[in-house]
Amino acid sequence: MNLILLGPPGAGKGTQAKRLEERRGLVQLSTGDMLRAERASGTALGKKVQAIMDSGQLVSDEIMVDLIAARIDRLPKGQGFILDGFPRTQRQAEALDAMLAKKGLRLDYIIEMKVDESALVNRLAGRFSCTNCGASYHDVHHRPKHEDVCDVCGSRDFVRRPDDRPETVKARLKTYRELTAPILPYYRAKGVLRTVDGMAPIDRVAAEIESVLERPGAASNG
Numbered sequence: 001m002n003l004i005l006l007g008p009p010g011a012g013k014g015t016q017a018k019r020l021e022e023r024r025g026l027v028q029l030s031t032g033d034m035l036r037a038e039r040a041s042g043t044a045l046g047k048k049v050q051a052i053m054d055s056g057q058l059v060s061d062e063i064m065v066d067l068i069a070a071r072i073d074r075l076p077k078g079q080g081f082i083l084d085g086f087p088r089t090q091r092q093a094e095a096l097d098a099m100l101a102k103k104g105l106r107l108d109y110i111i112e113m114k115v116d117e118s119a120l121v122n123r124l125a126g127r128f129s130c131t132n133c134g135a136s137y138h139d140v141h142h143r144p145k146h147e148d149v150c151d152v153c154g155s156r157d158f159v160r161r162p163d164d165r166p167e168t169v170k171a172r173l174k175t176y177r178e179l180t181a182p183i184l185p186y187y188r189a190k191g192v193l194r195t196v197d198g199m200a201p202i203d204r205v206a207a208e209i210e211s212v213l214e215r216p217g218a219a220s221n222g
């Protein structure tokens, strides 16, 4: 099963993708995590995208499409995946469709996580993530079960993203509104978009996603 989690920064895509990895054996493909890994290892690509990411703009479609295509190619045959943070523009959405068709793959579900923009600055200001596995936590809404230990992998190292500061978050939300939200009608028109209430508590959102996955997906929409 292959799916996309779509929603603004802070909607809970990463949080739910990790849950789906555990519950369903899917692999999370987070383009944000991939870019941060490039930066951390100081690659040419990492250096190239640094300033763009820090300002809340989008990295070019060409770079992103190549990055995700290479990643999908490396998956074991039949391994289902969750796209988190991709596609983010109409061109990426179209390139993804073409790429998957060429590989003989398809998307079963596109899940929109609907949230009030007013909640997002707070969600991101309180976000911290495990440096080892990327699991994301929140100072108030989602603390690790054992203080300072990652629930998922047991690591004790956490980071806060510099682009989660409110000034940059505002730029990222503007980018989302202008470039990413317009792809929702594209998927809606294809009849494959499902919407869940991303404002509900994390467990409730997870349950709502499960109930979407239990209903027929794209294959039966013709």
Ligand code: ADP
Pocket (backbone or CB within 6 Å): 008, 009, 010, 013, 014, 031, 032, 033, 035, 052, 053, 054, 056, 057, 058, 059, 060, 064, 084, 085, 086, 087, 088, 092, 172
């Ligand atoms: P969030 O999960 O908070 O929405 P991400 O971690 O997905 O944020 O992305 C961080 C940054 O990486 C973005 O602000 C953007 O600069 C870049 N980025 C990630 N994915 C893409 C993409 N598909 N297209 C263009 N830029 C991207």
Ligand code: ADP
Pocket (backbone or CB within 6 Å): 007, 008, 009, 010, 011, 012, 013, 014, 015, 016, 123, 124, 126, 127, 128, 136, 137, 138, 139, 141, 142, 198, 199, 200, 201, 202, 205
């Ligand atoms: P995204 O990947 O969409 O940018 P994250 O999954 O990283 O978002 O979540 C952003 C922040 O909000 C994190 O600190 C996370 O712990 C918290 N969070 C995620 N889902 C919820 C929720 N349903 N209610 C409250 N806080 C949440």
Ligand code: ZN
Pocket (backbone or CB within 6 Å): 130, 131, 132, 133, 134, 135, 150, 151, 152, 153, 154, 155
């Ligand atoms: Zn971890």
